[in-house]
Amino acid sequence: MSESIDKPVDVQQIKTLLEANNGARIKTWLSICSRCGLCAESCFFYLANDRDPRLSPAYKFKNTLGLMYRKKGNVDREFLKKCYDIIWGECTTCKRCSMYCPFGIDIATLIATARSICFSQGIVPEGLARTSANYRETGNQMGMSTEDFLETCQWMAEETAEEIRGLTIPIDKPGAKYMYTVNAREPMFYPQDLAMAAQIFTVAEEDWTIPSSGWDCTNLAMFAGDKALAGHVVKLMYDKALQLGVEKILITECGHAYRSAAFEGPYFAGCTGGKPPVEIVHSVRLFYEYLRDGRIKIDPDKILTEPVTYQDPCNVSRNGGLWEEGRKIIQFLAEDFRDMSPNREHNHCCGGGGGYIPMGPEFKKRRMLSGRVKAEQIRNTGAKIVITPCHNCFDQVNDLNKEYDLNVRVLSFKEIITEIMIVPEKFQPVDEEEAGDDE
Amino acid sequence: MRCARGFACALMLIFLFVSPVVSQDEMIELNSEELGIHQRPFVQFTHEQHAAVIECLRCHHDLDNYGNNLGSEGQPCSDCHTGNPGKNPVPLQKAFHMQCKSCHDQLLARGTPGGPLMCGECHKNK
């Protein structure tokens, strides 16, 4: 917990926040929940922890936000610390439960509201608080400076141009079709992700650009309950897109970035009409279109033969509606596709969402425990490769792989596509031998 | 809602003020064939007791267009009030219910002990 000092909570502030959130939605949800318990079965925390009834979604919101309203905001720090454990440690706001609730109560929203109240009192996981400071300072979660970012882009462009002739990474190109935004860990730790994206866009002859600011599409402030900062983060991106006059914002293979940019960000940023000012497109959708339209062709000799499964990121499938697109991409890439059960919008969260991964070591043990459901789902498919277009799923499945000896490889679409696509003649490097060496 | 409350009050009043009328005399079992299968037990109608206190023609009525009562004793209700709605604006079941209950209700309103008003008080299980 970021705040170790035990200063008394500001009850007045909590009351104001509760009142501000007390709209028809939350009022209705809190008053009609009939305590039927149907949501329990939907929650992977509940399933993974031997059906502990305290992990049922209804119990979680009833004992956090529900109690806050019952007590009319008269709560103490002790209580909020208990809430902290529940709302960050036992929920990834994956929204699966609202599909299983007969009333359609959006429990994730209730939990998110409870998070914003805890946040107002400085109660927030250390890992998320750190990213918040970075966002505030640099506009990206990892505190990367603009120079470093641009240098990384340039470095990757130079390096990859050896493989794909004419490859560039255009920065701040006005009027481009797509403004490609990334997860800060890509330039920071996995710069080859940028390179791979550049390869795909070059081969697809896309009109794209990377912005020099607002390039981090992640929004962990949203998960930290800091709505104002969350609004600031998406606004950086929207403003840049408007300034460059791009047609669409393209989101990298990241789940919550899509949720933030396309669906929840507009609320935080106070966009008129609740819609983002520029159309938001997820990579999964664009890659699917490339393959469908033949802008990217796959080398038939290189199609994956190992059994493959697809981890639906909650914020791409259930909360983004892109489950079919993901599967259709795989039809192009692999021969032996084995779906998990349940799948598509009913897929379980991997256990790394909702800010869980960045929350770090403090929560790692619980993350591994609750990931059991996902680990078993993967094991049951017998797949050797898990494809997932989400950085959090990627990390979580990798961790589960070690923890549960799943013996799988985790890959993103970018990695596979760049590996097995046909690079047309005009993009082949001039020196044929070198290309041969790369294979 | 308001009706239901009014009814509840009425029932409470009956409950408080009306003592059950019990005296056995000539009974007529109202088991009209016209009504087909009866949903509730047949009503045991105490004809003698009623005849003693009200005019026969009040029930055995037959009003013409000018309001003259041409009814005659001994004429069964079902002669005019048919089982199926249509021919007569007041079908037999409704006729029974209206005839009994309106009278009992009026008596009650006047503060005199009236007859039963609740379903099960006429449609008694044997």
Place this chain on the structure above:
Amino acid sequence: MCRIFYLYGLSRERDKVFYNHMNWSWAWRSIGHWIIPWGSVSMRKQPIFTFAFFLFHVCLFAVPIFLSAHNLLLEEWVGWSLWTLPDRVADALTIALMVTVLFLFLRRLVRPEVRILTTAWDYVLLTMTLLPFLTGFLAYHQWGPYRLMLVLHILCGEILLWVIPFSKLSHVLLWFFSRSFIGFEMGERRGARSW
């Protein structure tokens, strides 16, 4: 009804932004999938509960609305009435309702994930739902003191109707709103299903 208007007003004021993506088609689909027995994945996963739960709701509405005795009174007051159930059927449905109430009661006690959520008020509400049916059933069969039973029947019915707007029973109307909301929130906005 007042509460609906209140909430509607509140929603126009506080949650105005959500009206932007309101969509009738998604709302109706969301309602449709949940009003048909086993129409959603959630219900298919709990087939027995779903059966009991639907039977409960069907009886809860069908018996009082289509009971012949109720409709006779309606006819007398307003001059029209609805189609009626034969008394035997209504009787059977009442018994079914009482059995499902017992089932729901036991389920609250037995299933840990439900028990932990349950408060005394939930049992009280369930009992309050049962009472009009129980007293009506006893009055119909003329078991026990008839008049008392009928008066109790009416009283319990009244109380139940009064409690609806002030308790979770308000879901009788609000359900349609919450269901629609999640339908278009998931559907129109995110392109995903909520059933």
